[in-house]
Amino acid sequence: MKYALLIYDQPGSHEALPDQEREAVYAEYFELSRDSRCVGGAQLHPVETATTVEVKNGTALTTDGPFADTKEVFGGYYMFDVANLDEALELAARIPSARLGGKVEVRPIVEQPS
Amino acid sequence: MVGFLGDFHLAEEATADAFAIAADRWRRDGTPANPVGWLVATARNRAIDRIRRERTLAKKTQRLEVPEATVDEIDxxxxxxxxxxxxxxxxxxxxxxxxxxxxxxxxxxxxxxxxxxxxxxxxxxxxxxxxxxxxxxxxxxxxxxxxxxxxxxxxxxxxxxxxxxxxxxxxxxxxxxxxxxxxxxxxxxASLMPDEPEAKGLLALMLIHHARRRARYSGQDLVLLGDQDRSLWDAGGIAAGREQLDRALALRGRGPYVLQAAVASLQTDERIDWSEIAALYERLAEITGSPVVELNRAVAVAQKGDTYRALEIVDALDLPGYRYLHSTRAELLRRVGRREEARTAFERALALTVSEPERRFLVRQIAKL
Known part of the structure; x- marks a missing residue:
């Protein structure tokens, strides 16, 4: 089964780490992405770079942001192809953000009929 | 079945099918040697049948025939x-x-x-x-x-x-x-995990508590452990609980359920060893870090005669919304003669309780002050 591991960061949590620790944390992210079960993923630029689009009555409305005062901000995701939820949850627990004040949401991916 | 099929709904349907077939066939041919195995095997075959039928319907081809249960394949x-x-x-x-x-x-x-x-x-x-x-x-x-x-x-x-x-x-x-x-x-x-002491500990705990159920109420009123009519206890249930506890201890179980079962077992003794119970609660509090366990320890300390120490433990707890904290504190204050404070504490417990028997119990305590 394929799962998306959606990473919600505590803003500033990674930047606040001392250089050496931060490098070690990034190495952990890299290692997860090199796992043979990893089938995709991306790290997003900070939320300050975001633009939101909404279509109302056929017109696209573009706004800067969002800059809602949310505690955690979506920062990136992995996609893993694993046997079951337990395996996905174990991988999720290895994502550094989860222990740095953030959260990881694990969602199964809808399988497209081939 | 669910494990085999990985699908709850299909498993339920197939199991229902198997029981229907059994009702029919067993009456005719007699009950098989391994009825559970027969049912599981039949249910599996019915499930496979159902899956095939769905696939076949989709393909609009002919339905495949599936043989009936092959008995004793499943042990x-x-x-x-x-x-x-x-x-x-x-x-x-x-x-x-x-x-x-x-x-x-x-x-x-x-x-x-x-x-x-x-x-x-x-x-x-x-x-x-x-x-x-x-x-x-x-x-x-x-x-x-x-x-x-x-x-x-x-x-x-x-x-x-x-x-x-x-x-x-x-x-x-x-x-x-x-x-x-x-x-x-x-x-x-407990029988599926024979080497797991906590499973036995939980079973022991439940058996011993359950054995005292008839003595916990007199009519609609709550009866405390010390006042319970022991002839109403189910001796068989207590013995069964203690047997499970002994096995858990023999497996070197010292987890939270084993400790709680040990307390429950000690509480059924003719002369209750409150020092031992206080020591068990202390170990339990170390494992769980639970203030409710600390409260229970305070009760045991009071029962062994050290009311002032018990009061110290209770006063150090931060459980303002927990009614048993207030009722315990009230009882301790009553014992050391601080009657007005006892009344206030009983009243706080009364304001927090949601159970009618408890409410009546507290009203009786206040009246006795």
Whole structure:
């Protein structure tokens, strides 16, 4: 089964780490992405770079942001192809953000009929 | 069946089919040597039949014939393994606690949806929705039908034990049928995991508590341990509980359920060793860090005669919304002669209680001051 591991960061949590620790944390992210079960993923630029689009009555409305005062901000995701939820949850627990004040949401991916 | 098929709904349908066939065939040919094996084998074949029929319908080709049960292909061990897997699936932490409880009762306790709904005082419709949501999540989220790997087992076993104990406590506070159901589940778990002391500890704890159920109330009124009529205790139940506890201790079990069972066992002695109970609560508090356990320790310390020390322990606790903190504190204050403070504390407990027998008990205590 394929799962998306959606990473919600505590803003500033990674930047606040001392250089050496931060490098070690990034190495952990890299290692997860090199796992043979990893089938995709991306790290997003900070939320300050975001633009939101909404279509109302056929017109696209573009706004800067969002800059809602949310505690955690979506920062990136992995996609893993694993046997079951337990395996996905174990991988999720290895994502550094989860222990740095953030959260990881694990969602199964809808399988497209081939 | 669920484990084999990985699908709750299909398993239920196929099992119903198997029972229908059994009702018919066993009457005609007699009961087979291994009835459970026969049922499982037949249900599996029916399930395969159903799957094929669906596929065949889709392809608009001819239906495949499936042979009837080939008996004795499935032995008891395999069935037991599947039951254990099912327990861990139903109590998976990815499901909400209330869904875990409902699924466990439905899949392993053999209660109907209506019975579960009644036990939890919600409508059958709500319970039906809760169960189907849980089954859908198991399927879509890929919750596995397996006994967790060794490194995950302690946490996951703890979740299973917690669900069974929760069911028991639902029954303990009034609904006796649920308490008996929880004991049955605990018994199944203890025999499926024979090397696991905590499973035996939980079973022992429930058996001993349950054995005292008739003495806990006099009419509608709550009776404290010291005032209980011991002739109303079920001696067989206590003996069965102690046997489980001994086995758990022999397995070197020192976990939270084993400790609680040891306390419950000591409390059934003719002369209660409160020092030993206080020591057990101290170990339990170290493991769990629970202030409620500390409160229980204070009660044991008071019972062994050290009321002032007990009061110190209680006053150090931060449990302002917990009614038993106030009722315990009130009783301790009464014993040291601080009557006005005792009254205030009893009144705070009274304001927090939601149970009618408890309310009457507290009113009696205030009147006695």
């Amino acid at each position: 008891e061990t395999e069935i037991e393994d599947e039951r254990l897997e099912l327990i861990f699936t139903c109590c998976h932490p990815a499901l909400a606690t209330e869904a875990q409880v409902a699924l466990t009762l439905r899949a392993l306790g053999g209660l109907t949806t209506e019975e579960i709904a009644r036990a939890f005082l919600i409508s059958e419709e709500t319970m039906k929705r809760r169960l189907s949501r849980a089954k859908l999540k198991i399927k879509q989220a890929g919750i596995p039908f397996t006994v967790p790997a060794d490194h995950l087992l302690p946490d996951r076993l703890h979740a299973v034990l917690a669900v069974i104990y929760l069911i028991f406590n639902q029954g303990y506070s009034g609904r006796g049928d649920l308490a008996a159901e929880a004991i049955r589940l605990g018994d199944v778990l």
